[in-house]
Amino acid sequence: MSTPPAPTVEKLSFRRFTDGDSKWDSWREQIFQASYSHKCPTYIQSTPPCQGSCPSGEDIRGYLNIVRGIEKPAAGMNWQEYAWRRLTDANPFPSVMGRVCPAPCETGCNRNEVEDHVGINSVEHFLGEYAIANKLGFSAASVATGKKVAVIGGGPAGLSCAYQLARIGHEVTVFDEHEHLGGMMRYGIPGFRTPREVLDAEIQRIVDMGVKTRLKCRIGTDITLEAIRSEFDAVFLGMGAQSGRPLPAPGGDAPNVVTATAFLRAFNDGRLRHVGRHVVVIGGGDTSIDVATVARRLGHIGHAKPTDFPELAIGGHLAHDAAVVSAKQGAEVTLTSVFNVNQMQANKHEIEQAQAEGIAIRGGLAPVCVVKDADGRGVALRVAQCEAKFVGGKLEIKVIEGTEEDIPADLIVSAIGQAVDFTGLEEFDNGRGAVSADKNYQVGGKPGIFAGGDVLRPHLLTTAIGHGAIAADGIDRFLRGEDQGKRPKIDVHAFDLKRKMIERGLSFSEAHEPMHGTDRSNVAIHNYDDRSERYVIPHDELYLGHFGFTPRLRRKVITLTQETALGNFGERIEPLSEADVVAEAKRCMSCGMCFECDNCVVYCPQLAVVRVPKKEATMGRYVYTDYDRCIGCHICKDVCPTGYIQMGLGE
Ligand SMILES: Cc1cc2nc3c(=O)[nH]c(=O)nc-3n(C[C@H](O)[C@H](O)[C@H](O)COP(=O)(O)OP(=O)(O)OC[C@H]3O[C@@H](n4cnc5c(N)ncnc54)[C@H](O)[C@@H]3O)c2cc1C
Ligand code: SF4
Numbered sequence: 001m002s003t004p005p006a007p008t009v010e011k012l013s014f015r016r017f018t019d020g021d022s023k024w025d026s027w028r029e030q031i032f033q034a035s036y037s038h039k040c041p042t043y044i045q046s047t048p049p050c051q052g053s054c055p056s057g058e059d060i061r062g063y064l065n066i067v068r069g070i071e072k073p074a075a076g077m078n079w080q081e082y083a084w085r086r087l088t089d090a091n092p093f094p095s096v097m098g099r100v101c102p103a104p105c106e107t108g109c110n111r112n113e114v115e116d117h118v119g120i121n122s123v124e125h126f127l128g129e130y131a132i133a134n135k136l137g138f139s140a141a142s143v144a145t146g147k148k149v150a151v152i153g154g155g156p157a158g159l160s161c162a163y164q165l166a167r168i169g170h171e172v173t174v175f176d177e178h179e180h181l182g183g184m185m186r187y188g189i190p191g192f193r194t195p196r197e198v199l200d201a202e203i204q205r206i207v208d209m210g211v212k213t214r215l216k217c218r219i220g221t222d223i224t225l226e227a228i229r230s231e232f233d234a235v236f237l238g239m240g241a242q243s244g245r246p247l248p249a250p251g252g253d254a255p256n257v258v259t260a261t262a263f264l265r266a267f268n269d270g271r272l273r274h275v276g277r278h279v280v281v282i283g284g285g286d287t288s289i290d291v292a293t294v295a296r297r298l299g300h301i302g303h304a305k306p307t308d309f310p311e312l313a314i315g316g317h318l319a320h321d322a323a324v325v326s327a328k329q330g331a332e333v334t335l336t337s338v339f340n341v342n343q344m345q346a347n348k349h350e351i352e353q354a355q356a357e358g359i360a361i362r363g364g365l366a367p368v369c370v371v372k373d374a375d376g377r378g379v380a381l382r383v384a385q386c387e388a389k390f391v392g393g394k395l396e397i398k399v400i401e402g403t404e405e406d407i408p409a410d411l412i413v414s415a416i417g418q419a420v421d422f423t424g425l426e427e428f429d430n431g432r433g434a435v436s437a438d439k440n441y442q443v444g445g446k447p448g449i450f451a452g453g454d455v456l457r458p459h460l461l462t463t464a465i466g467h468g469a470i471a472a473d474g475i476d477r478f479l480r481g482e483d484q485g486k487r488p489k490i491d492v493h494a495f496d497l498k499r500k501m502i503e504r505g506l507s508f509s510e511a512h513e514p515m516h517g518t519d520r521s522n523v524a525i526h527n528y529d530d531r532s533e534r535y536v537i538p539h540d541e542l543y544l545g546h547f548g549f550t551p552r553l554r555r556k557v558i559t560l561t562q563e564t565a566l567g568n569f570g571e572r573i574e575p576l577s578e579a580d581v582v583a584e585a586k587r588c589m590s591c592g593m594c595f596e597c598d599n600c601v602v603y604c605p606q607l608a609v610v611r612v613p614k615k616e617a618t619m620g621r622y623v624y625t626d627y628d629r630c631i632g633c634h635i636c637k638d639v640c641p642t643g644y645i646q647m648g649l650g651e
């Protein structure tokens, strides 16, 4: 007899006590023996964990509250544009992010404690598409500072830095060795994940701000860094990690053993149009999945002549003939990793998609050597079963003797990591193949030279974009002759109540620090404090019982099969509709910021919590407390779903 499936838990309980409990867990809470205290509500803006986990520090809660209609747009602007402008304060690439960011923000989202994270990435995707369709642009500063900055590398780090510098009036020139801007967004990630028209649109907006470009120009060989330093007031190094790591196994020097970066560059340049019948990719991260899925789509041609060998196109010696494309057949693609499949670094969803496309993903295999034929070409990759783990940060691989096998291969691609190409820029190599920089992303001992992105440590697009923005801030300080100073503990683009009040035409006295109202001053609101720079609000500070079970609205993803993947370079992900985006934004719990639910107004037994008059109200300035009436009963705090109200003695 089969066991009936467990019932789905749709109604979660966030009760503080189970039946029979009669004691408080925390001694701090035992202080309240009666229904009053000497504490009163304070209004505390904190950073939500989504934003704290986003390396570009986007004001995610802010744009979700705009999308759902709580925060009203500035006069003359619709919510779509206003939300997009809030998002792009931090990150000028929402359409790209909405497609390929692995979204650490969603992993951090407090809503995971209720049922599932908010679909932040889907909202980002929608806003990015809206801005492209409606040709929204950025404006450069109206006043030029007269300072010139050279940005070396037109990838996400360099472009983010250029964008932020142009916004504050500095003259920026981006140098890139490629013909087009975009870095790995164009020459690494395949076009079926970052469509080129989307990339072009988001890059062009930055160029249209007046950012100058010098393409096909490599600093360190075409122009020396000294020449750049004499012409510019500051420099940003955003060269990324362009060189792939070759396979460190005997036979790895065979001509048909190539690196992932060389393979993807040849594909993205249009030189590589077919691969061999058998392709073996060694890796386990996202890059190896990109190589495997590209190989699967390219397929192979029958009766390939030596001039058709893929390594010739990858090495740049020739370009494949477009005419052969129609005659292609599928390639057998195997991806090996030293880790088990469930421990591989690649995004789980991407692994499943690759498997559906017929790619054999085999974990727990270490490369032993490349088996060559009489001409010196590789014909197989010899692997052995292994156990791999990190010990003290170092990867240890234990090969199991007697388990060797040969996987046939016409092309072997090593996707085991990348390195910075320091040719002509050796002075920046910290000895470990990277650039070292401080918290402001200034290179140690080199005032005026800043760095960010993969040159520091290969990671994600959003990380490079975050570095570029912080470095731009440091460059601005340097150009103004100011000290670099300390960066905040939580370095994000937080909601700015002062800016919002100015936008709404609300005045406040400059005599007071507007971010710290007291019970007497009404500068912002009574006892408001912005702690965004030092406090990320956890889920247990929220009243989760306020939120009912609401499933996440997911985007449609097209899953290809072994047959349909061949020759299919179309996108696989579709944006949500506008109605679904608004519904998804409504799932946000607005952690650490009032979302105008009125609970405190309704439940206060003393009628001490009052709404700010509509004319003076704005986001974060919706209620205040009449301290003459407040008896400190904590009810408003207990029923505040967002953790925005905290009891204090004005601290
Ligand atoms: C195959 C692949 C897939 C990836 N997939 C994802 C993904 O899905 N999601 C994600 O978030 N991240 C992904 N990443 C990581 C992401 O692409 C990088 O972290 C990011 O592009 C780093 O940005 P960057 O600006 O530092 O460097 P890059 O993007 O590498 O850009 C650096 C630019 O500088 C130029 N340059 C270098 N040296 C010089 C010089 N001396 N003079 C002039 N120009 C120079 C280069 O040509 C390049 O255009 C992927 C990476 C790869 C390789
Ligand atoms: S850039 Fe990535 S981490 Fe940041 S909000 Fe977008 S999806 Fe989330």
Ligand code: SF4
Residues within 6 Å of the ligand: 048, 049, 050, 051, 060, 061, 064, 108, 109, 110, 111, 118, 120, 587, 588, 589, 590, 591
């Ligand atoms: S619920 Fe909203 S504010 Fe809270 S972490 Fe998730 S997306 Fe951010």
